[in-house]
Protein backbone atom coordinates (compact mmCIF):
# COMPACT_ATOMS: atom_id res chain seq x y z
CA UNK A 1 0.00 0.00 0.00
CA UNK A 2 1.24 3.42 -0.88
CA UNK A 3 -0.32 6.82 -0.15
CA UNK A 4 -0.14 8.68 -3.45
CA UNK A 5 -2.17 11.77 -2.44
CA UNK A 6 -1.36 13.20 0.95
CA UNK A 7 -4.78 14.70 1.65
CA UNK A 8 -5.51 17.28 4.33
CA UNK A 9 -2.64 17.27 6.82
CA UNK A 10 -4.79 18.49 9.71
CA UNK A 11 -7.52 15.91 9.14
CA UNK A 12 -4.97 13.11 8.75
CA UNK A 13 -3.43 14.24 12.05
CA UNK A 14 -6.81 14.19 13.81
CA UNK A 15 -8.02 10.79 12.61
CA UNK A 16 -4.78 8.75 12.44
CA UNK A 17 -4.12 6.01 14.98
CA UNK A 18 -0.75 4.63 16.03
CA UNK A 19 -1.98 1.02 16.34
CA UNK A 20 -5.11 -1.01 15.92
CA UNK A 21 -7.12 -2.91 18.55
CA UNK A 22 -6.30 -6.61 18.67
CA UNK A 23 -9.74 -7.79 19.79
CA UNK A 24 -11.92 -5.65 17.49
CA UNK A 25 -13.69 -6.50 14.23
CA UNK A 26 -12.92 -4.24 11.28
CA UNK A 27 -14.83 -3.11 8.18
CA UNK A 28 -14.33 -0.67 5.30
CA UNK A 29 -15.10 2.96 6.22
CA UNK A 30 -18.17 4.53 4.64
CA UNK A 31 -15.88 7.42 3.68
CA UNK A 32 -13.93 5.26 1.23
CA UNK A 33 -14.52 5.34 -2.51
CA UNK A 34 -12.81 2.41 -4.30
CA UNK A 35 -11.61 2.54 -7.90
CA UNK A 36 -10.10 -0.18 -10.12
CA UNK A 37 -9.06 0.19 -13.76
CA UNK A 38 -6.62 -1.80 -15.87
CA UNK A 39 -4.55 -3.10 -12.98
CA UNK A 40 -4.55 0.13 -10.96
CA UNK A 41 -6.31 -0.12 -7.59
CA UNK A 42 -7.09 3.06 -5.70
CA UNK A 43 -9.00 4.07 -2.58
CA UNK A 44 -9.99 7.64 -1.89
CA UNK A 45 -10.71 8.60 1.69
CA UNK A 46 -13.24 11.43 1.39
CA UNK A 47 -12.68 12.50 5.00
CA UNK A 48 -8.90 12.97 4.85
CA UNK A 49 -8.57 13.44 1.07
CA UNK A 50 -5.85 10.77 0.98
CA UNK A 51 -5.61 8.41 -1.99
CA UNK A 52 -4.05 4.99 -1.44
CA UNK A 53 -2.74 2.75 -4.20
CA UNK A 54 -3.01 -1.01 -3.53
CA UNK A 55 -1.34 -4.05 -5.02
CA UNK A 56 -3.62 -6.67 -6.59
CA UNK A 57 -3.21 -8.90 -3.53
CA UNK A 58 -4.13 -6.07 -1.14
CA UNK A 59 -7.09 -5.18 -3.34
CA UNK A 60 -8.39 -8.76 -3.22
CA UNK A 61 -8.14 -8.74 0.57
CA UNK A 62 -9.86 -5.37 0.64
CA UNK A 63 -12.72 -6.84 -1.42
CA UNK A 64 -13.10 -9.65 1.11
CA UNK A 65 -13.23 -7.09 3.89
CA UNK A 66 -15.88 -5.18 1.97
CA UNK A 67 -17.99 -8.35 1.90
CA UNK A 68 -17.81 -8.90 5.68
CA UNK A 69 -15.99 -7.56 8.78
CA UNK A 70 -12.74 -9.31 9.76
CA UNK A 71 -10.50 -9.38 12.81
CA UNK A 72 -7.15 -7.65 13.27
CA UNK A 73 -5.12 -10.72 12.29
CA UNK A 74 -6.74 -10.62 8.82
CA UNK A 75 -5.57 -7.03 8.44
CA UNK A 76 -2.04 -7.90 9.58
CA UNK A 77 -1.78 -10.96 7.31
CA UNK A 78 -2.93 -9.01 4.28
CA UNK A 79 -0.95 -5.81 4.71
CA UNK A 80 -4.03 -3.71 5.55
CA UNK A 81 -3.01 -2.51 9.03
CA UNK A 82 -1.77 0.88 7.83
CA UNK A 83 -5.10 1.45 6.08
CA UNK A 84 -6.80 0.90 9.45
CA UNK A 85 -4.41 3.36 11.13
CA UNK A 86 -5.43 5.92 8.48
CA UNK A 87 -9.16 5.18 8.90
CA UNK A 88 -9.74 3.67 5.46
CA UNK A 89 -10.68 0.66 7.56
CA UNK A 90 -12.55 1.19 10.84
CA UNK A 91 -13.84 -0.77 13.81
CA UNK A 92 -17.20 -2.37 13.00
CA UNK A 93 -19.12 -0.26 15.55
CA UNK A 94 -17.54 2.99 14.31
CA UNK A 95 -19.88 5.88 13.42
CA UNK A 96 -18.78 7.86 10.35
CA UNK A 97 -21.23 10.68 11.03
CA UNK A 98 -19.92 11.02 14.59
CA UNK A 99 -16.32 11.04 13.37
CA UNK A 100 -17.23 13.67 10.76
CA UNK A 101 -18.75 15.90 13.47
CA UNK A 102 -15.68 15.52 15.69
CA UNK A 103 -13.27 16.42 12.89
CA UNK A 104 -15.42 19.38 11.97
CA UNK A 105 -15.58 20.61 15.60
CA UNK A 106 -11.82 20.25 16.11
CA UNK A 107 -11.03 22.05 12.84
CA UNK A 108 -13.40 24.84 13.76
CA UNK A 109 -11.58 25.32 17.05
CA UNK A 110 -8.15 25.11 15.38
CA UNK A 111 -9.14 27.65 12.74
CA UNK A 112 -11.08 29.94 15.03
CA UNK A 113 -11.34 33.20 13.18
CA UNK A 114 -10.61 36.70 14.32
CA UNK A 115 -13.66 38.87 15.01
CA UNK A 116 -15.14 40.91 12.17
CA UNK A 117 -16.18 40.35 8.58
CA UNK A 118 -13.65 39.35 5.96
CA UNK A 119 -15.69 39.14 2.72
CA UNK A 120 -18.32 41.60 1.50
CA UNK A 121 -20.26 40.46 -1.56
CA UNK A 122 -21.70 43.67 -2.93
CA UNK A 123 -24.30 44.11 -5.67
CA UNK A 124 -23.86 47.74 -6.77
CA UNK A 125 -26.74 47.16 -9.19
CA UNK A 126 -29.23 44.48 -10.17
CA UNK A 127 -29.64 46.05 -13.63
CA UNK A 128 -28.00 44.44 -16.63
CA UNK A 129 -27.11 45.29 -20.24
CA UNK A 130 -27.82 41.68 -21.23
CA UNK A 131 -30.92 39.50 -20.99
CA UNK A 132 -29.46 36.00 -20.83
CA UNK A 133 -32.11 33.46 -21.76
CA UNK A 134 -31.34 31.43 -18.64
CA UNK A 135 -30.64 34.14 -16.04
CA UNK A 136 -31.98 33.18 -12.62
CA UNK A 137 -32.25 36.88 -11.82
CA UNK A 138 -34.75 37.44 -14.63
CA UNK A 139 -37.55 38.55 -12.34
CA UNK A 140 -35.44 40.39 -9.77
CA UNK A 141 -36.25 44.07 -9.20
CA UNK A 142 -33.75 46.29 -11.05
CA UNK A 143 -32.16 48.77 -8.65
CA UNK A 144 -28.86 50.65 -8.62
CA UNK A 145 -27.05 51.75 -5.47
CA UNK A 146 -27.52 55.42 -4.60
CA UNK A 147 -24.74 57.74 -3.37
CA UNK A 148 -26.38 57.76 0.09
CA UNK A 149 -26.29 53.94 0.26
CA UNK A 150 -22.69 53.86 -1.01
CA UNK A 151 -21.70 56.32 1.73
CA UNK A 152 -23.39 54.23 4.40
CA UNK A 153 -21.79 51.09 2.90
CA UNK A 154 -18.34 52.60 3.41
CA UNK A 155 -19.10 53.34 7.07
CA UNK A 156 -20.67 49.90 7.52
CA UNK A 157 -17.54 48.20 6.18
CA UNK A 158 -15.34 50.25 8.50
CA UNK A 159 -17.55 49.37 11.50
CA UNK A 160 -17.83 45.62 10.83
CA UNK A 161 -14.58 44.53 9.16
CA UNK A 162 -11.89 42.31 10.62
CA UNK A 163 -8.48 43.83 11.13
CA UNK A 164 -6.86 41.89 8.24
CA UNK A 165 -7.18 42.68 4.55
CA UNK A 166 -10.83 42.35 3.50
CA UNK A 167 -12.22 41.11 0.17
CA UNK A 168 -14.84 43.04 -1.79
CA UNK A 169 -16.62 40.65 -4.13
CA UNK A 170 -18.47 42.65 -6.80
CA UNK A 171 -21.58 40.91 -8.11
CA UNK A 172 -24.82 41.89 -9.80
CA UNK A 173 -26.80 42.32 -12.10
CA UNK A 174 -23.90 43.51 -14.18
CA UNK A 175 -21.48 45.15 -11.72
CA UNK A 176 -19.61 47.06 -14.45
CA UNK A 177 -22.76 49.11 -15.14
CA UNK A 178 -21.96 50.65 -11.75
CA UNK A 179 -18.19 50.97 -12.19
CA UNK A 180 -18.32 54.55 -10.92
CA UNK A 181 -19.88 53.40 -7.64
CA UNK A 182 -17.20 50.72 -7.33
CA UNK A 183 -14.48 53.33 -7.87
CA UNK A 184 -16.12 55.64 -5.33
CA UNK A 185 -16.35 52.97 -2.62
CA UNK A 186 -12.77 51.80 -3.28
CA UNK A 187 -11.38 55.35 -3.22
CA UNK A 188 -13.12 56.11 0.08
CA UNK A 189 -11.86 52.89 1.65
CA UNK A 190 -8.36 53.68 0.44
CA UNK A 191 -8.62 57.18 1.95
CA UNK A 192 -9.52 55.55 5.24
CA UNK A 193 -6.56 53.15 5.03
CA UNK A 194 -8.75 50.05 4.87
CA UNK A 195 -6.66 47.20 3.41
CA UNK A 196 -8.76 45.46 0.72
CA UNK A 197 -8.65 43.47 -2.46
CA UNK A 198 -11.47 42.88 -4.95
CA UNK A 199 -12.86 40.13 -7.09
CA UNK A 200 -15.76 40.25 -9.54
CA UNK A 201 -18.29 38.18 -11.48
CA UNK A 202 -19.11 39.94 -14.75
CA UNK A 203 -20.11 39.51 -18.37
CA UNK A 204 -17.13 41.85 -19.11
CA UNK A 205 -18.86 43.48 -22.07
CA UNK A 206 -18.59 47.00 -20.58
CA UNK A 207 -14.91 46.85 -19.83
CA UNK A 208 -12.57 49.29 -21.55
CA UNK A 209 -8.79 49.47 -21.37
CA UNK A 210 -9.13 52.40 -18.93
CA UNK A 211 -11.59 50.58 -16.67
CA UNK A 212 -9.30 47.52 -16.65
CA UNK A 213 -6.46 49.75 -15.51
CA UNK A 214 -8.62 51.36 -12.79
CA UNK A 215 -9.68 47.87 -11.74
CA UNK A 216 -6.07 46.91 -11.20
CA UNK A 217 -4.89 50.13 -9.56
CA UNK A 218 -7.87 51.42 -7.60
CA UNK A 219 -10.13 48.39 -7.04
CA UNK A 220 -7.14 46.15 -6.36
CA UNK A 221 -8.94 43.58 -8.53
CA UNK A 222 -7.21 40.21 -8.28
CA UNK A 223 -9.69 37.76 -9.74
CA UNK A 224 -12.50 38.00 -12.27
CA UNK A 225 -15.00 35.41 -13.38
CA UNK A 226 -16.26 36.14 -16.89
CA UNK A 227 -19.43 34.38 -18.00
CA UNK A 228 -19.39 32.96 -21.54
CA UNK A 229 -21.76 30.77 -23.55
CA UNK A 230 -19.82 29.17 -26.39
CA UNK A 231 -19.08 30.17 -29.98
CA UNK A 232 -20.16 33.71 -31.09
CA UNK A 233 -23.48 32.56 -32.57
CA UNK A 234 -24.44 30.68 -29.39
CA UNK A 235 -23.12 33.54 -27.25
CA UNK A 236 -25.10 36.25 -28.93
CA UNK A 237 -28.27 34.16 -29.14
CA UNK A 238 -28.11 33.49 -25.42
CA UNK A 239 -26.85 36.79 -24.07
CA UNK A 240 -29.40 38.93 -25.93
CA UNK A 241 -27.54 42.19 -25.27
CA UNK A 242 -29.69 45.29 -25.38
CA UNK A 243 -27.15 46.86 -27.75
CA UNK A 244 -25.62 43.93 -29.63
CA UNK A 245 -23.73 46.20 -32.02
CA UNK A 246 -21.77 47.53 -29.00
CA UNK A 247 -21.71 44.50 -26.72
CA UNK A 248 -20.98 41.14 -28.29
CA UNK A 249 -18.58 38.21 -28.26
CA UNK A 250 -15.81 40.18 -29.94
CA UNK A 251 -15.93 43.01 -27.39
CA UNK A 252 -15.91 40.53 -24.53
CA UNK A 253 -12.85 38.70 -25.83
CA UNK A 254 -11.10 42.06 -26.21
CA UNK A 255 -12.03 42.94 -22.61
CA UNK A 256 -10.57 39.67 -21.36
CA UNK A 257 -7.29 40.61 -23.03
CA UNK A 258 -7.38 44.02 -21.30
CA UNK A 259 -7.78 42.30 -17.92
CA UNK A 260 -5.09 39.75 -18.68
CA UNK A 261 -2.71 42.50 -19.80
CA UNK A 262 -3.14 44.08 -16.35
CA UNK A 263 -2.04 40.79 -14.78
CA UNK A 264 -5.50 40.10 -13.33
CA UNK A 265 -6.44 36.46 -12.87
CA UNK A 266 -9.40 35.49 -15.10
CA UNK A 267 -11.57 32.42 -14.85
CA UNK A 268 -13.88 31.92 -17.82
CA UNK A 269 -17.15 30.27 -16.82
CA UNK A 270 -18.69 28.61 -19.87
CA UNK A 271 -22.39 28.15 -19.24
CA UNK A 272 -23.95 25.18 -20.97
CA UNK A 273 -27.05 23.08 -21.21
CA UNK A 274 -28.10 20.37 -23.65
CA UNK A 275 -28.71 22.99 -26.38
CA UNK A 276 -25.15 24.33 -26.66
CA UNK A 277 -23.03 21.45 -25.33
CA UNK A 278 -22.30 20.14 -28.85
CA UNK A 279 -20.38 23.34 -29.70
CA UNK A 280 -18.35 23.52 -26.49
CA UNK A 281 -15.40 21.41 -27.63
CA UNK A 282 -14.82 23.72 -30.58
CA UNK A 283 -15.11 26.69 -28.22
CA UNK A 284 -12.52 25.30 -25.83
CA UNK A 285 -10.11 24.93 -28.75
CA UNK A 286 -10.86 28.53 -29.72
CA UNK A 287 -10.11 29.77 -26.18
CA UNK A 288 -6.90 27.80 -26.04
CA UNK A 289 -5.72 29.44 -29.24
CA UNK A 290 -6.91 32.91 -28.26
CA UNK A 291 -5.24 32.89 -24.82
CA UNK A 292 -2.40 30.48 -25.59
CA UNK A 293 0.33 32.60 -24.07
CA UNK A 294 -1.59 33.90 -21.12
CA UNK A 295 -1.11 32.08 -17.88
CA UNK A 296 -3.67 34.32 -16.13
CA UNK A 297 -6.58 32.82 -18.07
CA UNK A 298 -8.30 29.59 -17.05
CA UNK A 299 -11.74 28.17 -17.84
CA UNK A 300 -14.39 25.88 -16.41
CA UNK A 301 -17.75 24.56 -17.51
CA UNK A 302 -20.84 25.62 -15.55
CA UNK A 303 -24.05 23.69 -15.96
CA UNK A 304 -27.20 25.82 -15.99
CA UNK A 305 -29.36 25.33 -12.90
CA UNK A 306 -32.40 24.50 -15.02
CA UNK A 307 -30.68 21.31 -16.22
CA UNK A 308 -30.06 20.06 -12.70
CA UNK A 309 -33.68 19.06 -12.37
CA UNK A 310 -33.92 17.09 -15.61
CA UNK A 311 -33.21 13.40 -16.23
CA UNK A 312 -30.41 14.32 -18.66
CA UNK A 313 -28.41 15.99 -15.93
CA UNK A 314 -26.06 13.12 -15.19
CA UNK A 315 -25.54 12.42 -18.88
CA UNK A 316 -24.59 16.07 -19.36
CA UNK A 317 -22.18 15.84 -16.44
CA UNK A 318 -20.44 12.84 -17.98
CA UNK A 319 -19.87 14.99 -21.06
CA UNK A 320 -18.42 17.73 -18.87
CA UNK A 321 -15.85 15.39 -17.42
CA UNK A 322 -14.94 14.22 -20.94
CA UNK A 323 -14.53 17.86 -21.94
CA UNK A 324 -12.36 18.47 -18.86
CA UNK A 325 -10.09 15.71 -20.13
CA UNK A 326 -10.00 17.46 -23.49
CA UNK A 327 -9.00 20.71 -21.76
CA UNK A 328 -6.11 18.91 -20.14
CA UNK A 329 -5.06 17.43 -23.49
CA UNK A 330 -4.99 20.78 -25.28
CA UNK A 331 -3.41 22.55 -22.30
CA UNK A 332 -6.24 24.94 -21.42
CA UNK A 333 -5.85 25.62 -17.67
CA UNK A 334 -8.87 24.61 -15.60
CA UNK A 335 -10.11 26.99 -12.94
CA UNK A 336 -12.90 24.83 -11.58
CA UNK A 337 -14.51 25.83 -8.30
CA UNK A 338 -14.91 22.11 -7.74
CA UNK A 339 -11.20 21.77 -7.08
CA UNK A 340 -11.92 22.96 -3.56
CA UNK A 341 -14.21 19.99 -3.06
CA UNK A 342 -11.35 17.52 -3.16
CA UNK A 343 -10.80 18.00 0.57
CA UNK A 344 -12.64 18.35 3.85
CA UNK A 345 -14.93 21.35 3.92
CA UNK A 346 -15.82 23.17 7.09
CA UNK A 347 -18.12 25.55 5.27
CA UNK A 348 -19.94 24.97 2.04
CA UNK A 349 -19.85 28.56 0.82
CA UNK A 350 -20.45 32.15 1.96
CA UNK A 351 -23.94 31.26 3.20
CA UNK A 352 -22.75 29.10 6.08
CA UNK A 353 -19.80 31.38 6.86
CA UNK A 354 -21.84 34.18 8.38
CA UNK A 355 -19.15 35.03 10.92
CA UNK A 356 -16.86 36.19 8.16
CA UNK A 357 -19.01 36.84 5.09
CA UNK A 358 -22.01 39.01 4.18
CA UNK A 359 -24.00 39.90 1.03
CA UNK A 360 -25.25 43.46 0.49
CA UNK A 361 -27.78 44.38 -2.21
CA UNK A 362 -28.07 47.80 -3.95
CA UNK A 363 -30.46 49.06 -1.29
CA UNK A 364 -28.12 48.00 1.49
CA UNK A 365 -30.17 44.96 2.54
CA UNK A 366 -28.22 42.10 4.13
CA UNK A 367 -28.24 38.44 3.07
CA UNK A 368 -26.10 35.34 3.53
CA UNK A 369 -26.33 34.22 -0.13
CA UNK A 370 -25.56 36.08 -3.35
CA UNK A 371 -28.69 34.63 -4.93
CA UNK A 372 -30.66 36.92 -2.61
CA UNK A 373 -33.17 34.22 -1.65
CA UNK A 374 -36.63 35.75 -1.21
CA UNK A 375 -37.61 36.55 2.40
CA UNK A 376 -34.09 35.89 3.60
CA UNK A 377 -32.87 39.39 4.43
CA UNK A 378 -32.43 39.91 8.14
CA UNK A 379 -31.44 43.56 8.18
CA UNK A 380 -29.70 46.39 6.40
CA UNK A 381 -26.55 48.47 6.53
CA UNK A 382 -28.74 51.31 7.86
CA UNK A 383 -30.59 49.49 10.65
CA UNK A 384 -28.32 46.53 11.40
CA UNK A 385 -30.02 43.23 12.29
CA UNK A 386 -33.80 43.70 12.31
CA UNK A 387 -34.87 40.04 12.28
CA UNK A 388 -32.86 38.30 14.98
CA UNK A 389 -34.84 35.08 14.73
CA UNK A 390 -34.09 34.68 11.02
CA UNK A 391 -30.46 35.64 11.53
CA UNK A 392 -29.97 33.09 14.32
CA UNK A 393 -31.79 30.47 12.28
CA UNK A 394 -29.56 30.97 9.26
CA UNK A 395 -26.46 30.99 11.44
CA UNK A 396 -27.31 27.76 13.24
CA UNK A 397 -25.15 24.85 11.96
CA UNK A 398 -27.34 22.47 9.95
CA UNK A 399 -28.05 18.96 11.25
CA UNK A 400 -26.70 16.03 9.30
CA UNK A 401 -29.58 14.71 7.20
CA UNK A 402 -30.41 10.97 7.42
CA UNK A 403 -29.49 10.54 3.74
CA UNK A 404 -26.12 12.24 4.28
CA UNK A 405 -25.23 10.21 7.39
CA UNK A 406 -24.83 7.19 5.13
CA UNK A 407 -23.16 9.03 2.28
CA UNK A 408 -19.51 8.63 1.27
CA UNK A 409 -19.35 12.26 0.19
CA UNK A 410 -20.49 14.03 3.35
CA UNK A 411 -17.00 15.56 3.94
CA UNK A 412 -17.20 17.21 0.48
CA UNK A 413 -20.67 18.60 1.07
CA UNK A 414 -21.22 19.79 4.65
CA UNK A 415 -24.74 19.33 6.08
CA UNK A 416 -25.61 22.85 4.93
CA UNK A 417 -25.59 21.80 1.27
CA UNK A 418 -28.57 19.53 1.79
CA UNK A 419 -30.34 21.60 4.44
CA UNK A 420 -29.90 25.21 3.47
CA UNK A 421 -28.52 25.69 -0.02
CA UNK A 422 -30.94 26.78 -2.75
CA UNK A 423 -28.52 25.17 -5.23
CA UNK A 424 -28.87 21.68 -3.73
CA UNK A 425 -30.24 19.13 -6.16
CA UNK A 426 -31.56 15.65 -5.86
CA UNK A 427 -28.94 13.80 -7.87
CA UNK A 428 -26.20 15.06 -5.53
CA UNK A 429 -24.79 11.65 -4.69
CA UNK A 430 -24.71 10.38 -8.29
CA UNK A 431 -22.97 13.58 -9.27
CA UNK A 432 -20.32 13.24 -6.54
CA UNK A 433 -19.84 9.66 -7.60
CA UNK A 434 -19.15 10.55 -11.24
CA UNK A 435 -16.86 13.39 -10.18
CA UNK A 436 -14.82 11.19 -7.88
CA UNK A 437 -14.69 8.42 -10.50
CA UNK A 438 -13.24 10.82 -13.10
CA UNK A 439 -10.81 12.35 -10.61
CA UNK A 440 -9.48 8.90 -9.72
CA UNK A 441 -9.40 7.97 -13.41
CA UNK A 442 -7.09 10.94 -13.97
CA UNK A 443 -4.83 9.87 -11.11
CA UNK A 444 -4.82 6.29 -12.44
CA UNK A 445 -3.75 7.48 -15.90
CA UNK A 446 -0.73 9.27 -14.42
CA UNK A 447 0.28 6.12 -12.53
CA UNK A 448 0.18 4.08 -15.73
CA UNK A 449 2.35 6.50 -17.63
CA UNK A 450 4.96 6.90 -14.86
Ligand SMILES: C[S@@+](CC[C@H](N)C(=O)[O-])C[C@H]1O[C@@H](n2cnc3c(N)ncnc32)[C@H](O)[C@@H]1O
Pocket residue numbers: 128134135136137171172173174175201202203225226227228269271302303304305306
Ligand atom coordinates in the same frame (compact mmCIF):
# COMPACT_ATOMS: atom_id res chain seq x y z
C1 LIG B 1 -26.42 36.52 -12.18
S1 LIG B 1 -24.83 36.66 -12.85
C2 LIG B 1 -24.31 38.25 -12.30
C3 LIG B 1 -22.95 38.66 -12.79
C4 LIG B 1 -22.78 38.99 -14.27
N1 LIG B 1 -23.86 39.70 -14.82
C5 LIG B 1 -22.48 37.74 -15.07
O1 LIG B 1 -23.29 37.33 -15.87
O2 LIG B 1 -21.39 37.20 -14.86
C6 LIG B 1 -23.83 35.61 -11.83
C7 LIG B 1 -23.48 34.26 -12.42
O3 LIG B 1 -24.64 33.46 -12.49
C8 LIG B 1 -24.60 32.74 -13.69
N2 LIG B 1 -25.98 32.32 -14.00
C9 LIG B 1 -27.02 33.10 -14.32
N3 LIG B 1 -28.13 32.35 -14.52
C10 LIG B 1 -27.77 31.07 -14.32
C11 LIG B 1 -28.44 29.82 -14.36
N4 LIG B 1 -29.73 29.74 -14.67
N5 LIG B 1 -27.75 28.70 -14.09
C12 LIG B 1 -26.43 28.76 -13.76
N6 LIG B 1 -25.74 29.91 -13.70
C13 LIG B 1 -26.40 31.05 -13.97
C14 LIG B 1 -24.00 33.71 -14.66
O4 LIG B 1 -23.50 33.06 -15.80
C15 LIG B 1 -22.91 34.31 -13.82
O5 LIG B 1 -21.76 33.50 -13.89
Ligand code: SF4
Pocket residue numbers: 128129130131132135136137172173174203227
Ligand atom coordinates in the same frame (compact mmCIF):
# COMPACT_ATOMS: atom_id res chain seq x y z
S1 SF4 C 1 -25.20 39.01 -17.87
FE1 SF4 C 1 -25.40 38.14 -15.80
S2 SF4 C 1 -26.99 39.31 -14.73
FE2 SF4 C 1 -27.05 39.84 -16.91
S3 SF4 C 1 -28.69 38.60 -17.71
FE3 SF4 C 1 -26.76 37.51 -18.02
S4 SF4 C 1 -26.44 36.20 -16.22
FE4 SF4 C 1 -28.06 37.69 -15.73
Ligand code: SF4
Pocket residue numbers: 403404407408409410411413414417418428429432
Ligand atom coordinates in the same frame (compact mmCIF):
# COMPACT_ATOMS: atom_id res chain seq x y z
S1 SF4 D 1 -25.97 16.28 0.05
FE1 SF4 D 1 -26.03 14.44 -1.25
S2 SF4 D 1 -23.89 14.02 -1.88
FE2 SF4 D 1 -23.85 15.47 -0.13
S3 SF4 D 1 -23.64 14.15 1.68
FE3 SF4 D 1 -25.84 14.50 1.41
S4 SF4 D 1 -26.53 12.76 0.14
FE4 SF4 D 1 -24.28 12.85 -0.03
